[in-house]
Amino acid sequence: MKKTTLYLSWALQILCAIILLQTLFFKFSGAEESVYIFDKVGLGAVGRIGTGIAEMFTSILLLIPATAWLGAILGIGLMAGAIMSHLTILGIEVMGDGGYLFALGLIVLLGCVTVLYTRRKQIPVLGARLK
Template structure:
């Protein structure tokens, strides 16, 4: 079962490291009780359980993305997390964070603007590409596809 080319593997690792860096920047404030994170999850109606849950899942995604055998699981988890983040922006937070409109002018000052949405979109796209590059490593799907190709 041949894997991705060397160039594709390197590109995958670059995308994985970018996703890991963004997740680390996002998870640490959630898990340490940063006022901005608390304010965001209050707006979402999920403070504190949602904040801790998402923070822990981001740490799990980091670990999975850094272990070669679990990269596809990390990518799948990352995609699900980013669909949730983009959904939160589309429904309650807005694509460009406005601290005053959300009722937390001081706590959300650092989150002002479209950067959080842009990072969520970047992580989503990066992990879709990683999953495409490593599609043969996806349990059941990857092995079935390879088996079908070998028998044809």
């Protein structure tokens, strides 16, 4: 991997991990906006806490070079679900946030897609076949 590609990957891995980690406080503390979102989507407290745990593991995996590809896959899945929830149930703007959470979801999704692409050769079995 070229140095510039490696630096881009690391910058995106750190950015995505920071975004995911900063939302954990709100999910785990039961912040009003977080409770509203997960209740409206029909997942309640179990979904809120479960998603928080998944995001915590995703962040950790993104920050470990050997598992960044796996963290990227998990991040893509989590953010695809979040974005679909915004587009189908919640709306772009939630509780007057001006679309802030939706934008963060898009940033993490695009960041994880880029990380997965840049680290595709590290994926066991499949990676050796990718160019």
